[in-house]
Every structure is written in C-alpha cells, then in structure tokens.
Amino acid sequence: MSQFHLKRGSPDEEFPDLCRNSTWMGRILTPAMYRRQFHRCTHSGVIFDDVIRPGLEEPGDRSGPVSVGCVAGDAQSYILFCDFFDRVIEAHHEHKITSQTPESDFNYDNLKGGGDLDKLYAVRCEASVVRGVDDFCFPTHCSRGERRHLLSLARRALQRLNDDELPGQLFLLEELNPEQKRELNLNPPSSSQLRIGVARDWPDSRAVWVSKDGSLVVWVNMEDHLRLVSTRDDANIAEAFKCICINLQKLEDFYRELRHPFIWKQQLGWVTSSPADVGTGLRIRVHLRLQHLPQHKRLQDILKRLRIRMDKTEYPALYHVSNMATFGVSEVGLTQLVVDGVKLLIAMEKRLKDGRDIDELVPTQK
Numbered sequence: 001m002s003q004f005h006l007k008r009g010s011p012d013e014e015f016p017d018l019c020r021n022s023t024w025m026g027r028i029l030t031p032a033m034y035r036r037q038f039h040r041c042t043h044s045g046v047i048f049d050d051v052i053r054p055g056l057e058e059p060g061d062r063s064g065p066v067s068v069g070c071v072a073g074d075a076q077s078y079i080l081f082c083d084f085f086d087r088v089i090e091a092h093h094e095h096k097i098t099s100q101t102p103e104s105d106f107n108y109d110n111l112k113g114g115g116d117l118d119k120l121y122a123v124r125c126e127a128s129v130v131r132g133v134d135d136f137c138f139p140t141h142c143s144r145g146e147r148r149h150l151l152s153l154a155r156r157a158l159q160r161l162n163d164d165e166l167p168g169q170l171f172l173l174e175e176l177n178p179e180q181k182r183e184l185n186l187n188p189p190s191s192s193q194l195r196i197g198v199a200r201d202w203p204d205s206r207a208v209w210v211s212k213d214g215s216l217v218v219w220v221n222m223e224d225h226l227r228l229v230s231t232r233d234d235a236n237i238a239e240a241f242k243c244i245c246i247n248l249q250k251l252e253d254f255y256r257e258l259r260h261p262f263i264w265k266q267q268l269g270w271v272t273s274s275p276a277d278v279g280t281g282l283r284i285r286v287h288l289r290l291q292h293l294p295q296h297k298r299l300q301d302i303l304k305r306l307r308i309r310m311d312k313t314e315y316p317a318l319y320h321v322s323n324m325a326t327f328g329v330s331e332v333g334l335t336q337l338v339v340d341g342v343k344l345l346i347a348m349e350k351r352l353k354d355g356r357d358i359d360e361l362v363p364t365q366k
Contacts, residue, residue: 011038016052022060023069024088025052033084040080044137046073051081057195065309068092068276071196073141075132075263078271078278089268089275095328102269102279105330106245114238114339117286121346122235123318124287127244127335130224130272131281132263133255138273139223140197147205147221154220157254158209164250168211173203184208184217198223198273215243218251224272226251235286237342241335244282269327279327284338286321287313292352293345294319298362302348305363306341321345 008014015034018026029052037048055069068088072078078085086097117125132138133153136146155170162168171180186208189199209218219227228251230243252262265271269279293299294310294317303310311320321342323334348358 011035014038014049016056020059021055021069022062023055023058023067024091025055025069026059027066028087028091029084037081037084042074042076042080044074044076044141046077046080046137046141048081048084050141051077051084054192054196058192066092068274070275071140071198071273072138072271072275073273074137075134075265075271078265078268078275085275089278089327092276093279093325093327095325097267099267101266102327103330103333104269104280105332106249107332108238108242108245110332111238111241111335111339113343114241114335115236117235117237117339117342118346119235121289121349122286122342123289124231124233125235125237125240126229126231126283126285127237127240128227128229128283128285129244129248129281130277131226131228131248131252131270132272133225133260134263135260136225139221139225140273144201144204147201150221150225151205151207153255153258153260154207154209154218154226156258157251158218160254161209161247161250166211166213166216166247168209168216170207170209173206173208184210193223216247223274224277237284237286237335237339241284241331245331277326279325280329280331280334282323282326282331282334284323284335286338286342288319288321288342288345289317290319290345290349291317293349296348296352296358298358302345302362306344307337308341310345 011034012031015031018029041047050073051070054071060067060069070088072085090096133150136142136150158168158170176186189202193199205221207220209220215230217229228244228248230240232240255261263271270281271278272281307324308321309324313320321338323338326334329337344361348361351358351361
C-alpha cells in the first residue's frame with residue numbers, strides 16, 4: 001500500500017492540546033514522547049497521529065472511568081509504538097508488562113461457582129471475547145478489500161462451527177430488516193466511530209452469526225475482526241463462560257487451518273485494536289438489581305478493591321457489573337473475579353436492605 005505524504009509541521013508544531021484531556025493517552029503523552037513517535041510509520045501506513053485520534057475526538061470526563069484514548073491500526077503498532085502503548089496498557093490494567101508470557105486458562109472446570117447467583121438480584125449475564133486475525137489491519141485502518149477478505153474467512157470458519165454441533169446462520173448487516181436490527185440491539189455507528197474510521201464504508205462486509213439455540217453470537221468486522229458473545233437470561237456465568245471457551249478454541253483452530261491465526265504477542269497475549277482489550281480480550285458482565293448499595297459512601301472503594309466496575313443502565317436500580325482489566329489475569333481468573341465480586345455485592349445489598357452495616361464485608365486492598 002502506498003504511503004500518504006501529509007504536509008505536517010515539526011513535532012512541536014503538531015503536538016496536540018491535552019490540557020483538558022482525561023484519557024490515559026492524554027495523561028501519558030508528553031512532547032518528548034510525541035517527538036520519538038512522530039516520524040514512525042508501520043508497513044501498512046499507520047502513523048502515531050492515527051493511534052491517538054480517539055482520545056482527541058473524545059477527550060473524556062474527569063468524573064467518569066478513564067478510557068485508553070488510543071487504538072492500534074495494525075498489530076505492528078504495538079511494536080513500533082511500544083514505549084507509548086506499554087505505558088497506556090500498564091496504567092489502564094494496573095499490571096506491569098514483563099518478559100513473561102501472560103497466563104492463559106480456558107479450562108472452564110477450574111471456575112468455582114458462577115451458576116448459583118441469587119436470581120432476585122442477578123438478572124442477566126454476558127461473556128464476550130474479541131480477537132484480531134493475523135495479516136490484516138484492524139478495523140480503524142483496514143481497506144475494503146481486507147474487510148471483505150476477513151468476511152470470507154469468517155464465513156468458512158463459522159460454517160465449520162455450524163457443522164460441528166452448533167448450527168447457526170450468518171446475516172449480513174446490509175440485509176437485516178429493522179425488526180432484526182432491534183432484536184440484535186444493533187445501533188447505527190456513532191459519530192466517534194465514523195471519525196476514527198472504524199465504521200468506514202458502513203455496513204459493507206459487516207455481519208453477525210447467530211447460533212440456532214441462541215447461546216452464541218459472533219460479530220464480524222465491527223469494532224474488532226471478531227467478537228464472540230454468549231448471553232444468558234438466567235445469569236449463569238459458568239455456562240456463558242463455558243460456551244465462549246469451547247467455541248473460541250474451535251474457531252482458533254479453524255483460523256489456524258486457514259493460515260490466518262489469531263494475533264498473539266509474546267508479552268501482551270491476544271491483541272486487537274484497543275489496548276483496553278489486550279491479554280485475554282475477555283469481558284464478563286452481570287446485570288444486577290440493586291437499590292441500596294449504589295448510594296453507599298464506600299462503593300467506589302469497594303469496587304476498586306474487587307477490581308470490578310459498576311455502570312448505570314437506562315433502567316432504575318439496574319446496573320452492569322464487569323471486570324475492569326483484561327490483562328495480567330487468566331481467563332478463568334478474570335471470570336472468578338467477577339463471580340466473587342458479584343456475590344459479595346449481593347451480600348452487601350442484602351445487609352443494607354435489612355438496615356445492617358457492611359464494613360466487615362469490605363475486602364482488604366488487593
């Protein structure tokens with residue numbers, strides 16, 4: 001691919017205004033670091049300004065969770081701009097990058113609990129994982145041809161999954177009717193997604209595969225090359241996690257046979273476009289019905305100690321609880337963090353409902 005020769009000034013002239021930027025990018029980037037990255041360019045044409053654009057488009061809010069504020073345009077970005085990305089990853093995940101290979105554990109039998117949450121409080125759960133496919137740029141930077149090739153690979157791999165005891169159907173987004181889009185909670189791309197390029201040529205070559213039994217959904221060419229999601233209305237995290245583990249490993253084998261394995265970096269684990277997802281790419285989310293705990297003065301301290309986050313939903317007294325990081329802990333370990341955290345939050349909610357104190361339940365700092 002030919003390189004774009006932009007008419008840019010010196011690094012000092014081009015350095016962005018980060019005074020009101022609350023992202024990790026804005027907190028970490030210095031003029032000296034910017035100068036070191038300024039003239040670098042990956043083989044596919046990613047420059048450092050492409051990397052930091054998300055944080056410039058959406059500088060964040062000091063009162064909310066800190067976003068990473070950056071994306072990788074391709075896998076080489078994590079190597080070429082490593083002195084920047086490594087610092088962002090360590091800050092966001094609160095885990096030091098070392099020469100050791102990140103721990104991985106897909107043995108769902110090692111998970112303790114997760115199928116026994118109190119259904120009066122835990123109303124729904126979701127396990128999801130993202131993967132990048134080797135030899136292709138990430139969605140923020142890939143061409144139409146790459147995206148169409150990725151869809152072709154996904155068709156073949158998902159057909160293998162379809163033939164291997166999990167029948168399903170692939171739908172192209174451009175062919176979905178309004179009712180199908182509502183059922184899939186599919187919204188048009190945001191203005192931010194359009195500006196940073198992830199929604200370029202929408203909906204060309206975007207697709208969703210849905211298993212016949214509804215246990216698994218696979219999104220193709222959305223914010224990442226692949227995103228697997230298992231949702232359960234009974235809040236059985238153990239079963240949702242098991243579904244992800246089994247089918248992700250099958251797809252990994254299929255893609256390897258197609259000579260396009262998932263992208264793995266020795267010190268980071270699995271990598272995709274966002275440094276917020278490196279390591280495992282795994283998100284475990286539980287929908288909790290809470291009335292008393294969200295108003296407790298120690299809530300934020302409790303969540304930090306549990307290494308989980310809690311976000312409001314559009315429904316009163318319903319909250320999303322999920323893992324904060326994806327790096328530094330194995331897949332089973334991350335799921336266990338959420339399971340144990342949710343159980344403790346439910347126990348606290350019950351105590352507060354009865355007018356009792358929760359101080360003795362607050363965990364020691366991890």
